[in-house]
Amino acid sequence: MVDSLQKLALRLRGTVEFDVPLARYTTYRIGGPAAALVIPESTEDVVEVLKFCNDAAIPSLALGHGSNVLVSDAGFAGVVVRVGKGMDWLEEGVDGPEVWQAGAGVPTPRLARITARAGLSGIQRLIGVPGTVGGGVVMNAGAHRQNFSQTVRSVEIVDSDWKVRTIAGSEIQWRYRSSGIENAIVTAATFEFGRADPNVLERDIQRHFEWRRKGTPFDEPCCGSVFLNPQGAGQHSAGQLIDAAGLKGFRVGAAQVSQKHANYIVNLGGATASDVKAVIDGVRERVLAGFGVELQLEVRLIGDEEQA
Template identity: 40%
Template sequence: MNAAAEQTRAALRHNEPMARHTSWRVGGPADTYFEPPDLPALQAFLVDLPAGTPLLWIGLGSNLLVRDGGFRGAVVCLGKSFAAIEPLGETRLRAGAGLPCAKLAQHCGRQGLAGGEFLAGVPGTVGGALAMNAGAHGGETWQCVQAVRTIGRDGVVHQRTPADFRVAYRSVSGPVDEWFLAAEFGFEHAPPSQVQAAIHALLRRRAATQPLRQANAGSVFRNPPGDHAARLIEATGLKGLTRGRAQVSERHANFIVNLGGARAADIEALIDDVQARVEAATGVRLEPEVRRVGEAA
């Protein structure tokens, strides 16, 4: 076996506990888990994957709830090998899908690139942010996107423009069976000190209002038009509500935290309970941002 094949084999695992790879720290085993060491290895994996095998792509595992019975299929995690930043001009760059959004924001701060400060508040990777048009503090991912690179289930790489996608609030749809590899972003020039000051202010606000020291998946529900999910949840008296070892955060009502030892079933039951109680009290049906996958125990 050559070195490349050995590297690929080492990156492939079976019956991998997804609790190791989700920010909630819950989730049963995936049948197959693959963190490709490079693009050729990813292409070969996709080509060899049986056509009917369910396929789940993850980054940091935020905004994702894997049920306790696990995922019957293959999980692809784009990690450090897909986290490069490549300058394309004075105000443009390409960022790999595996790059944490916070690191992209830090790079923008150092280079004096304004417009992406909000990415410091997005707790996932560039790939995940592209997939759901993630946002924070008034900014959204696709407002900065100029082009994307995707890969199909057949292993073919595509270069696409925003016109190939339908982008809305926390929603993106486009070519079927294609996943993001990288994106080209366009920003604006600004003094680095100004950009860094904006990022630091955002991070201070985040630390003061969000339960960053407890396992969570970011915002659980989308904000309804003209309102905030957190306000509705708090107004319904649900801060601190628990199911098992899962709790509606006492710091931010639109966060659910793992108090330690929570099951995915606890979190899912709490999501459904909050949704039902808020609708009964206010008439507003909150829509989850969190993606739920896999089987119950």
């Protein structure tokens, strides 16, 4: 694989590295090695890589900022396509002043900040979501009643047949923290924003940012909320259930349910994916036993943890 990937690298604008510890590329700071990690610089690069993986029967996986993943300690035996820097271009006013296009590697907080300053509303409350546009689309990331589904007009993807396609926002199967986009790499998204006074948007950002700063363990490696909130009228949030089960501070190895936010499991330093998985299993068991609720994962498991 190394030889053929080295040949592929010559055809790419981006870079290819081998045997790369994924802990470097996740906000958890956890994860074993990827056989190879490609950092593409264009949609054409993504097409080339997916075509190569298909021909060589090697698994591939898209990664953004790694802020919603738990990568197994064994890592990923394939090619990780890290869509970030290199695909972080931004084009303003592509179809009228309120319509902007962003490369999938643009950090969501950057998009939130720049559009708010330009007097464009719709994404400003995602200022504290530390992922990319690509990861945000795939996860339908959201906060404080704003989410990607509300502003995405269309998405450019490279599908599993390495065809570049544009999907209208209205065709995407948006759900709470999901878009139904699987087996494809998002390369860009077009957004349609509303209009608002930049000062009002700045105050909105400050208010939500302050709320977040107080309520989340920003200083400890984590993946944000680990579990989806149970849906349905009158349901308690996952955090409320975990807290009510007395699990704040519950710890295995160096992974711990945060004292600050019960739906966060933090890496106290040197935690393994197995530690985090053991905390996840313990939380699920106790919440099921205590309240009859089966918590579902928001975090995406990568590597052999997928089968766990």
